[in-house]
Amino acid sequence: MKIRNHKSLVLGYSLLAGLLFLACPAWSWTSSEAAKFQEAGKEYRAGQFDKAISFYQELLKAHPREAVLFYNLGNSHFRKGKLGEAILSYERARFYEPRDKDIDFNLHYARGLLEYRVEDKRNWYIRAGEQVLEKFTEEEVDLLGLGCYFLFLMGWLFCLFFRQRMPWGWKRKTLLLVSAVFLFLSIAKDVEIRVIRDAIVMTKEAEVRYGPSESDQIAFRVGEGIKVYVVDYREDWSRVLLVNGEGGWMRNRYLAEVRV
Amino acid sequence: MIKKVGFILVSFFLFIPQMRADDLRVTSSLDKRNVQVDEEIHLTLRVTGAQGNIQAPRLPAFKGFDTYYTGRASRITFVNNVSSSSVEFSYVLVPHSAGQFTLGPIEVAVGAQVFRTDPVEIEVAGGTQKKVTRPPAGAIQQPSQPPPSSLQQPPPPLPTPPSSVPTRQESAPGYKPEDDNIYVKAWLDKLTVYQNEQILLTYSLYTRYDTRYEGFLEEPEMSGFWIEEFPMEREIARETVRVDGKRYVKADVRKIALFPTAAAEYTIRPGVLKASIRQDPQSDSVFDEFFNDSFFSGSGFFSRRENRLLKPPPILLVVKPLPEEGKPANFQGSVGTFRMSATLDKKTVKQNEPVTMKLVLEGEGNIETLKQPEVPELEHLKVYEADTSSQLFKTGTVIGGRKTFEIVFIPTQSGSVAIPKLFFSFFDPRQAKYQTLFTPAFPVLVEPSDQPFELPQSLSQQEIFKKEIQVEKQDIRYIREKLPDEDSKKILGWLYRGLTGADIFLTLFVFFGLLQKRQEKIFSRDSALKRRKLAKSQAESRIRHLRSLTKSHHLQDVAPYFEEVDKTLTQYLSDKLNLSAYGVTRSSLERELESIFGQEDPLYQNILELYHLCDESRFGKGDVPASKKHEALKILKHTISRMEKVRR
Numbered sequence: 001m002k003i004r005n006h007k008s009l010v011l012g013y014s015l016l017a018g019l020l021f022l023a024c025p026a027w028s029w030t031s032s033e034a035a036k037f038q039e040a041g042k043e044y045r046a047g048q049f050d051k052a053i054s055f056y057q058e059l060l061k062a063h064p065r066e067a068v069l070f071y072n073l074g075n076s077h078f079r080k081g082k083l084g085e086a087i088l089s090y091e092r093a094r095f096y097e098p099r100d101k102d103i104d105f106n107l108h109y110a111r112g113l114l115e116y117r118v119e120d121k122r123n124w125y126i127r128a129g130e131q132v133l134e135k136f137t138e139e140e141v142d143l144l145g146l147g148c149y150f151l152f153l154m155g156w157l158f159c160l161f162f163r164q165r166m167p168w169g170w171k172r173k174t175l176l177l178v179s180a181v182f183l184f185l186s187i188a189k190d191v192e193i194r195v196i197r198d199a200i201v202m203t204k205e206a207e208v209r210y211g212p213s214e215s216d217q218i219a220f221r222v223g224e225g226i227k228v229y230v231v232d233y234r235e236d237w238s239r240v241l242l243v244n245g246e247g248g249w250m251r252n253r254y255l256a257e258v259r260v
Numbered sequence: 261m262i263k264k265v266g267f268i269l270v271s272f273f274l275f276i277p278q279m280r281a282d283d284l285r286v287t288s289s290l291d292k293r294n295v296q297v298d299e300e301i302h303l304t305l306r307v308t309g310a311q312g313n314i315q316a317p318r319l320p321a322f323k324g325f326d327t328y329y330t331g332r333a334s335r336i337t338f339v340n341n342v343s344s345s346s347v348e349f350s351y352v353l354v355p356h357s358a359g360q361f362t363l364g365p366i367e368v369a370v371g372a373q374v375f376r377t378d379p380v381e382i383e384v385a386g387g388t389q390k391k392v393t394r395p396p397a398g399a400i401q402q403p404s405q406p407p408p409s410s411l412q413q414p415p416p417p418l419p420t421p422p423s424s425v426p427t428r429q430e431s432a433p434g435y436k437p438e439d440d441n442i443y444v445k446a447w448l449d450k451l452t453v454y455q456n457e458q459i460l461l462t463y464s465l466y467t468r469y470d471t472r473y474e475g476f477l478e479e480p481e482m483s484g485f486w487i488e489e490f491p492m493e494r495e496i497a498r499e500t501v502r503v504d505g506k507r508y509v510k511a512d513v514r515k516i517a518l519f520p521t522a523a524a525e526y527t528i529r530p531g532v533l534k535a536s537i538r539q540d541p542q543s544d545s546v547f548d549e550f551f552n553d554s555f556f557s558g559s560g561f562f563s564r565r566e567n568r569l570l571k572p573p574p575i576l577l578v579v580k581p582l583p584e585e586g587k588p589a590n591f592q593g594s595v596g597t598f599r600m601s602a603t604l605d606k607k608t609v610k611q612n613e614p615v616t617m618k619l620v621l622e623g624e625g626n627i628e629t630l631k632q633p634e635v636p637e638l639e640h641l642k643v644y645e646a647d648t649s650s651q652l653f654k655t656g657t658v659i660g661g662r663k664t665f666e667i668v669f670i671p672t673q674s675g676s677v678a679i680p681k682l683f684f685s686f687f688d689p690r691q692a693k694y695q696t697l698f699t700p701a702f703p704v705l706v707e708p709s710d711q712p713f714e715l716p717q718s719l720s721q722q723e724i725f726k727k728e729i730q731v732e733k734q735d736i737r738y739i740r741e742k743l744p745d746e747d748s749k750k751i752l753g754w755l756y757r758g759l760t761g762a763d764i765f766l767t768l769f770v771f772f773g774l775l776q777k778r779q780e781k782i783f784s785r786d787s788a789l790k791r792r793k794l795a796k797s798q799a800e801s802r803i804r805h806l807r808s809l810t811k812s813h814h815l816q817d818v819a820p821y822f823e824e825v826d827k828t829l830t831q832y833l834s835d836k837l838n839l840s841a842y843g844v845t846r847s848s849l850e851r852e853l854e855s856i857f858g859q860e861d862p863l864y865q866n867i868l869e870l871y872h873l874c875d876e877s878r879f880g881k882g883d884v885p886a887s888k889k890h891e892a893l894k895i896l897k898h899t900i901s902r903m904e905k906v907r908r
Binding site for chain 2: 028029034037038041044066067068071072075076078102105106109110139142143146147149150153154156157160
């Protein structure tokens, strides 16, 4: 292949890649935000959990993907006795920092205090799959997939530029296999996030009905802090599934989705 | 790749048990390698690093040797900060012919793993036969590390009440063997016992044939029991018995001591024994002769024999739970009859110096599972467990032994302290009641010392003596007070975006590259197609050059311009029409164009006119006006445009 024939193409895409590279948002904390964070910690230590909550919520507007803020917010809610809010915050924290031990511990501990308990009756492979996916953020899975795909493409380019036949050896096969695994993980993660949306019950006791209206029969009730999977919507109703296989329709106002 | 991945996975899974196996070791040793015929050789199999109960390994049949098991000894030691446990199994080998022999390798199963010892050479001289030194009855223990002198001899037998005489409980009273001239009875000395009480399982072989016992083909199934192989005499006792009017030779070929671990009803499957016989049953009249040369003497070894598999029927056993009534608070599950003694290595020590108590439990019962008497919390004494060793031996018709515990006391304060009485309780099944033994209280005088307290080197690794951390209450973990490091996120973000861009770019690049490669492949097969497809792009490239020439107003540039136009047009048309660029003539071109467009087509006329102009410019007097250059270019472009639409 003659690269000079595609000089403009190369230039164009290099420019695009450069723009993407530079276009990443700023993550850094401003000094006022840092001061607010310290202030929130001080209020928490002083037992002023309401104030701490408002500080953390304010900071989350500027940093909506910050696990530390969700974690501290979860602790503040926990101290206030709002288990549903606390669990929601821990779940959100875990969404962005899935391997953090403290988040896991507090989430597990808070769940242990719930009034309702739902037995997980799903198949072992679904549970195992969920556990694997929960250990990675969406970006991490995508990044791994992109990295493998990049190496795969570089191999092809090598072949095209130097007009050499790429050996179909085990290295290339492994790379392809790993890329495929990450691609699958990436798709699965995407499905988990966008199609089956996790949500937390935010009221003391919520009714789950057989249909999306008050005239439908109540199927069962769930308590605050229970995790459900939202699979469908109708105006102000959501169709939810529980890990024990039960499902039904629930008012949207009783639910808060984990993914903001 | 699959093979490689498979190899890695297999290696990984194999590596785990390998790592565990590294701690386990099985070795064999002989007390001598040059012996006379009939002289005893003591073989010791030592298993180091094993956890839990290990059954005595069954030795394979060594040709030219009689073998018998004589007992076991176990030991837990702490040397150079490392704890180690070992079990020794003792055997006696008696050669009955001269020569050079290689014994082994001997296979020893520890858990699911099988270890092999190194083979050993033995030279047996034939000359003068040495008188066999038979072990005294009941004293068959030969530990490789001799115990202290005070404990070297087995204890005298404990007083046995008359009721304890074992009554034979044979399996399945109505059992009829396949061949009543040879059969095996597996029987227990008791059929109802208490939990952890010793029972003896005996295999009695009854035969009327010339018989040779060849071991077990299938080992007995005895889950739920702690098992100890019963040491056998060198010469298996034989006797003549009469059963249902027939005379048999009877021999007890194997004995196993069993200790049931829980109260329940058990079914013991005794396994399958193998024996070889000479077919004709012996008549009563020649019985004595048979008695003399049959069984284990090895005579008739080369005669024609037939193998027999002997399968005794299952045996039912009822195991009762230990009574709750009268159970002492310090009872730890020991069942049998025991004695206890204790000694202290010194009566006067310095502060923070260790003093060791040696506590010996001996008697009949499951010695291996005996637990050390509990030492109460002592105010000015730190207490540590040290070495433990045990030895098993036969005492009459039961297994007995001795277990020695070493307990280290370190006084932390000077003055007079007392090591209190230690209590050991056991259940005596003969008397059906609990008994409690105790050591005397030992006064110790502790002299003051400036030496700081230090855990003895040999004890510091003993995790079991350290207190375990216990969670008293649970709560959530504390908030984060530091802002997270943003650099890693930045790098990850850049990497993510960079890779996304690079991947999009590379995908397109590879896609176009592959297209181009495919096109080149097609062109390499069809050069006419290649010329046709590339004609336009090449012509356009030349037109760009012509455009730059159009801008020139010099008269001398007109002729080269039209020359270039001529070349461009001819090259383009010959490529499109697949004519040789070098051999093409004007007339052949005109014919081709006429066939495509027809004579009446204005473009055809224009092309002819353009050629005429080119000729005039090149070969005429040079009076072609510069304005004609634009017209020529226009015709050229129009020609290309029309030709591109023509499908041939």
